[in-house]
Amino acid sequence: MTTENFQPYPFPAGLTAESLCHFFVWCAHQGASDIHLQGDNHLVISRHGRLLRASPFVVADDTLAKLMDEVFSPELRPLVRSGVSVDRALQLEGNAEGRYGLARGERVRYRVNLLQGTAGRQDSTIGWTLRVIPADIPPLGSLGLAPALMDTILPAKGLALFGGVTGSGKSTALASIYRWCLDHYPDRKVTTKEDPIEFILGKPGDILPPVQSQIGKDIPNFATGIRADLRRAPSVIGVGEMRDRETIDAGIRAGQLGHLCLSTTHIDSPGDAFPRLINEFPHESRDAMAWALLGVLQYVVVQTLLRTTDGTRVAVREYIIIDHPLREKLGDIPWPEWGRHVNALIRLEKRRIIDQAWALYRRGRIDVTELAVVMSPRQRREFEEAGDA
Template identity: 75%
Template sequence: MSASGLELYDFGGGLNADTLRGFMVWCAHNNVSDIHLQGDNHFVVGRYGRLLRASPFVVADDTLSKLMDEVFTPELRPKVRGGVAVDRAMQLDGDMTGRWGLNRGERIRFRVNLLQGTAGRQDSTIAWTLRVIPSDIPPLDSLGLEPDLMANLLPAEGIGLWGGITGSGKSTSLAASYRYCLDTDPDRKVTTKEDPIEFILGRSGDVLPPLQSQVGRDIPDFASGIRADLRRAPSVIGVGEMRDRETIDVGIRAGQLGHLMLSTTHINSPGEVFPRLINEFPHESRDAMAWSLLGVLQYVVVQRLLRTTDGKRVAVREYILFDYYLREKLAGMPWSQWGAHINNIIRLEKRRIVDQAWQLFRTGRIAESELAVVMSPLQRREFEEGIA
């Protein structure tokens, strides 16, 4: 076993479509989060936030291109070579033969991105990035959610949003929330709109398995999917991302009509949710949209995964719950000040991600280099001097 805790994969009889699939299964079984394949390079994997070589050889670009035709379809390569990035989901299913190292009935899914570019000496190569989607959705109570957040995670209606950078665990947290809802309140109908579908939420025994719709395959876009859902009596609507005006607009409407909509957005603090979403609208309609959003928002969570000194990762998060008193307070000021007020509450209560990272560093859970990822030198000096 290497110092990283991961040996190079043994491709046995050589590299082909089947041994590549076996490699993908091996990655999933060894807690790999991401697989990175590029021409004229070793296979590289991401494990607990660290990049590691995983193949004993460099893979030629033409070999990788042929594998792409076999693993996917021959029509896909010309599309990517033409400058079109491709996102899709991929699933491997086990059978009684135990192919690819999968047991009978075992299923592993991957979120795949294919993109052409220049990498090292390779002037033009198609890079594969595969996010391993765990077969089992982690129980919600295993995610270490704070008690008040856990208690308010599935309100009757409104909007709940998860923020953070790519790879911060937003999709996993949402999947765990949907599954928890299905397990504890089977009378609530759950639907999702995803790009692409990641976790398969349904299980045998569900009264009504969730209908998961994929952008580009089942629906043209998130907004159209939500509009269709409003005629299907859903209780909980999951949306991959609040990323454009149309999705934000119809998402707010869903919350106003008595549904619960859960989604993600790219923000670095809960207070950023208002400028991030409202600035998508024309200037003359922003005030009205801000008030509409305030009326339906139930909570905003921003999460980050930090590498720990034991070689794993821990989730830290900052969040705000929108109750009657907070809404009343915000109603007395311009919406442009709401974000600063919310972030100041979190700062005064010492619930920021940097507050938690500092405690993890002080107790030896994370290294100094990891602390520097979330804390600037000025912030660190303030913590050391006790004035943060």
């Protein structure tokens, strides 16, 4: 279904807590990535990076507040009204009667954030944002990873990172790697620490389904979960995000002890991983942590999703594999220069995200507006001049 012929959900039984849950499931079936609700506005979805009105009517703010009490619990609303941003996981399950449009055994999961604010004329409304977590993990081979990256996607030990902005597909890529490991290397024990749990990794037939631990429910934080795992003989430790010094330190330590730690971080290029992680530590310990990081880092991938002219999206990536020759080269230069050196290699080999975006633009896959998401006007002029030369 294209954006042009998209039709809002009709709500044939009116708007109730049950019909709202039906709507959430319908959004997942429509391929929505996010659902946005706020008072005195239409229900809106994000689909292939585009915002679409998904209800034929505006929902009053007081109606939305009552629905929140029914979908979650009455205790939640006062908490959000007090100025607290609340994260919740929502799971909708079908039954024999087809509840929510789902059969018995079917389920759809969402990552929910609730936050109070001003929206238009509504002085104080609670905005809902629901990230739809796909039930099916895409096969790793369907992600279009470069052959060189596929060859080293699951090293025996160390630290591997996926970077990018929020919503760029980092968690999906990691879930595909975990599932690929379980399918092809069943002797490798997989565990994850997530905030919250997104994809359910285990499936019938697994020798040892992964134990997935959630921050705030099963463990207090990522670092504690990683350290606990070191006593549980895992081969692959998945970590939701390298977000603080304790988590980074624990992840590096896991790699040094022979485990593979896979995680994400918010960076714009592979070279940015070095200052992003090292600068979390006090100045006096950065040199030591830089060498520790260099010893375990296996690869860094940065990706983004670009809207295409056919109404879908395409992933573009740039990456660096830290092999032995590159590790030795970086060891000969001061660590503050590592990121610049890595990014220069990617630029020299024309493997940057902007190189791939330019190729997509020239083939008509993306338009000039989407090109501008990843390429500055100056960079575009440089590409145009190089093409005319």
